[in-house]
Ligand SMILES: Cc1cc2nc3c(=O)[nH]c(=O)nc-3n(C[C@H](O)[C@H](O)[C@H](O)COP(=O)(O)OP(=O)(O)OC[C@H]3O[C@@H](n4cnc5c(N)ncnc54)[C@H](O)[C@@H]3O)c2cc1C
Ligand SMILES: *[C@@H]1O[C@H](CO)[C@@H](O)[C@H](O)[C@H]1NC(C)=O
């Protein structure tokens with residue numbers, strides 16, 4: 186019955202050649218080999234991991250390398266960002282990606298190697314409050330209770346039958362297929378189009394979550410109340426939209442953790458791991474231009490132009506404001522992304538039971554997840570929040586307001602399709618909140634600190650079987666195609682690790698006199714369904 190535990194994890198359900206170093210070698214016998222120059226655009230999980238593994242692979246192959254990472258923002262991490270509650274550096278909270286899980290090998294290994302401590306996700310418990318509840322905008326359909334473990338499990342068994350156990354084994358077999366992408370002979374993969382077939386995930390990708398669950402005999406009630414609550418909190422998508430694989434990722438919650446002080450530290454350390462990596466913050470790349478000798482000149486915001494052998498684009502091209510001249514052989518498609526409004530705020534108050542149709546005196550659960558009420562069907566509509574009006578509201582931890590009373594306040598996170606304004610905040614807290622307080626907070630008020638952020642958080646994960654290429658052109662690489670497959674810190678890091686391997690393999694192939702190209706669908710025997718993949722499959726259940 187461990188299955189029940191995993192399914193109820195909640196917010197949190199993210200799962201989601203040897204040789205010597207060429208530097209200094211053979212100084213007397215041969216002239217120094219010029220270092221390979223690589224530009225990585227973006228210092229998020231994808232770009233940092235690319236640089237980290239590239240420097241390792243190049244060292245192992247004895248190829249000197251000089252890696253420049255360009256980051257538009259003032260910090261490393263990308264969508265992995267912390268902000269400080271009450272501007273207190275001692276109280277960082279995740280504004281973007283917050284959770285990874287124990288099957289996330291790259292992140293787990295890096296955390297260990299860099300000696301970063303992980304904090305398992307335990308939220309503070311209020312006396313008598315359930316840990317988690319699933320709210321449909323009218324009532325809580327299910328709440329975990331403080332009752333004895335066995336009694337709670339018996340009730341869930343009564344409600345859902347064997348669905349939790351079946352879901353857990355379906356999740357495990359699906360994740361096992363994905364994990365084959367980490368090792369030979371599958372790794373490194375040249376094209377996601379191909380690898381998805383090779384590892385046996387094409388069918389899972391081609392179906393909506395609901396179709397996949399139904400095909401595997403998972404009961405509708407459990408899918409609606411638990412699994413959909415999980416796809417909504419993780420991806421702001423319902424089961425008739427999101428594909429089967431990402432649905433399973435949402436259920437892979439075993440060993441959920443985060444890095445104490447902020448997940449971004451993993452990526453920061455990756456970039457600091459080697460003297461062959463230099464990171465340029467506050468530096469946007471504005472133009473990539475391919476030269477007649479197949480090198481690339483990059484123009485940055487400062488107007489500087491420099492030349493590179495390989496360029497890795499580690500950010501969704503559509504938001505990057507980069508001109509690529511001439512257009513590469515494969516131009517990534519524009520992908521619809523979720524516009525996510527995240528609100529972090531601190532309050533001495535708990536959520537108002539009245540706002541959740543609970544009797545006065547009852548406690549609202551720490552994590553309020555949502556699903557659609559019975560009879561409401563938004564199909565594959567991306568605007569699928571429905572009656573609840575928000576995706577989730579959770580107390581992520583408690584903290585001490587440096588300007589307030591000495592007792593801890595609750596730090597909340599809201600995921601919603603609209604900014605959380607005075608009206609919503611007043612309603613859920615049952616206190617009058619002025620527009621100004623909703624915008625800026627007020628030191629000793631009902632909202633003592635608040636931070637608003639809009640993200641392009643992840644793609645709408647419609648079922649699809651074709652993906653943007655990883656090799657856009659000779660020496661021009663793209664990590665963000667993976668996001669239509671699975672969008673997590675780990676998968677972006679995996680895409681970076683994969684590109685880092687492809688690059689060094691190609692250099693070695695070139696050195697051996699092979700003609701190496703790693704693109705075009707035709708070469709892989711695919712007829713190419715490109716263009717079809719952005720639309721949801723029409724066939725709904
Ligand atoms: C609110 C939210 C919650 C999430 N929760 C989770 C979670 O719990 N667990 C999880 O695993 N994932 C989660 N995710 C998803 C996860 O954050 C992403 O999948 C992952 O971080 C993407 O990493 P990336 O490196 O591919 O892209 P990004 O992190 O977006 O990095 C790209 C970088 O490129 C930079 N850049 C863009 N254009 C240029 C340019 N022209 N020049 C220079 N630099 C440029 C950007 O500034 C950015 O830093 C969440 C995302 C959001 C927004
Ligand atoms: C980047 O810019 C911010 C503000 O715009 C500044 O505070 C910071 O010091 C800059 N960082 C670097 C490394 O230039």
Ligand SMILES: *[C@@H]1O[C@H](CO)[C@@H](O)[C@H](O)[C@H]1NC(C)=O
Pocket residue numbers: 482490491492
């Ligand atoms: C490309 O960059 C190199 C090195 O910075 C420079 O010498 C050359 O003029 C650039 N080419 C173009 C077309 O800008």
